[in-house]
Amino acid sequence: KAGVTQTPRYLIKTRGQQVTLSCSPISGHRSVSWYQQTPGQGLQFLFEYFSETQRNKGNFPGRFSGRQFSNSRSEMNVSTLELGDSALYLCASSARHLTLIYEQYFGPGTRLTVT
Amino acid sequence: AQKVTQAQTEISVVEKEDVTLDCVYETRDTTYYLFWYKQPPSGELVFLIRRNSFDEQNEISGRYSWNFQKSTSSFNFTITASQVVDSAVYFCALSAMANFGNEKLTFGTGTRLTIIP
Numbered sequence: 001k002a003g004v005t006q007t008p009r010y011l012i013k014t015r016g017q018q019v020t021l022s023c024s025p026i027s028g029h030r031s032v033s034w035y036q037q038t039p040g041q042g043l044q045f046l047f048e049y050f051s052e053t054q055r056n057k058g059n060f061p062g063r064f065s066g067r068q069f070s071n072s073r074s075e076m077n078v079s080t081l082e083l084g085d086s087a088l089y090l091c092a093s094s095a096r097h098l099t100l101i102y103e104q105y106f107g108p109g110t111r112l113t114v115t
Numbered sequence: 116a117q118k119v120t121q122a123q124t125e126i127s128v129v130e131k132e133d134v135t136l137d138c139v140y141e142t143r144d145t146t147y148y149l150f151w152y153k154q155p156p157s158g159e160l161v162f163l164i165r166r167n168s169f170d171e172q173n174e175i176s177g178r179y180s181w182n183f184q185k186s187t188s189s190f191n192f193t194i195t196a197s198q199v200v201d202s203a204v205y206f207c208a209l210s211a212m213a214n215f216g217n218e219k220l221t222f223g224t225g226t227r228l229t230i231i232p
Contacts, residue, residue, distance in 0.1 A: 033219070043206065043222040056219050088158060092220075103150060104220060106160035 002027065004107035006091050012113045018079040021110045025072050025093030031055075032074040033104060034066060037088040046089075049074050050096050078112075086114045117142045119209050121223035128197055129231050136192045136226045138207030144168075147211040149183065149190045150220065155203040166190065197230045204228070 005024045013019050025032050033056075034046040045058040049068035066076045072093075078085055088111050092104035118141040128134045140149065151163040164174065166183050174181045178195045194201055207223040 035220075042224050043220075045219045045221070048219060058219070090160065092160075103162045103165045105162060106152075108157070108159045111158075 004091055004093050004105055006089075006107040006110050008110060009108060010111045010113075012115060013081050014115055015081055015083060017081050018077065019081060019112060021076045021078075021089055021091075021112075023074045023076070023091030023093075023107060025074070025091075026105055029093035029095055029105075030072050031094045031096030031104075032068055032072065033092045033094070034074070034076050035090045035092065036060075037090060037109070038086075043090075046076070081114045083114050085112065087112060117144075117147075117209050117211055117221040119207050119221055119223035121205075121207055121226050123226045124224070125227045125229070127229040127231055130199060131196050133193060133195050134197055134228065136194075136205050136207075136228065138190045138192065138223060140188050140190065140207070140209045142209060142211050144211035147209060150208040150210070151181065151190075151192050152206045152208060152222075153203045154206065154225070160206070163192075194228075197228075199230045199232050202228060202230045 004026055007022045023032055031050045033048040035043050036046055037043045046060055047054055047066050048056040052068045063079045068074045088109045090106050090109045092106045094102045094104045120139045123137055147168045149166045153161045153163055164181055171183050180193045182191045204225045204227045206225045208220045210220050
């Protein structure tokens with residue numbers, strides 16, 4: 001089975017611009033979660049999508065948004081980029097079930113640098 | 116609120132030594148899951164183990180073993196006969212069932228393990 005894929009792997013943007021990151025989950029997985037990893041804040045949960053609906057959201061400003069498509073692929077968008085948005089953005093998928101928690105499998109991440 | 120504490124920021128051991136990575140968690144939920152992930156220099160988080168709060172049995176997988184103790188809210192990870200390939204950052208994480216199917220993972224700050232050849 002192919003793993004979680006993320007594109008692009010590296011991105012350099014300027015302050016004020018916007019960016020869209022893409023994530024394709026493992027085949028059959030309907031849950032996609034996004035995390036931000038920085039040296040200062042560590043790994044922080046952004047949001048989770050399941051069946052095209054956002055089910056859970058972390059403590060991030062509204063500039064961070066996402067969506068999920070009918071094929072479970074997900075995109076994350078950051079508008080009006082700030083220097084502090086420079087981070088590794090990780091996408092994870094899982095075989096979500098309403099009454100069980102399954103392990104999440106992570107993609108290689110997108111390294112975003114804001115200058 | 117949930118919290119995961121990994122007090123060991125960095126550990127270095129000589130190859131073939133055993134090493135234990137500590138993880139202490141906090142949650143008010145009675146049903147929860149604990150995880151360990153490995154992040155090698157390539158950056159991708161690799162899933163190692165999932166354990167639910169009702170199963171306190173210790174688990175062994177090759178050179179890896181995990182000790183889950185609800186009484187002390189700890190979920191420690193031991194690598195036996197360490198190898199250079201074990202060098203990575205290791206994260207402990209928690210996911211609670213307060214909302215059914217809550218997939219949010221709360222991570223610890225990670226422990227950077229360096230195995231010296």
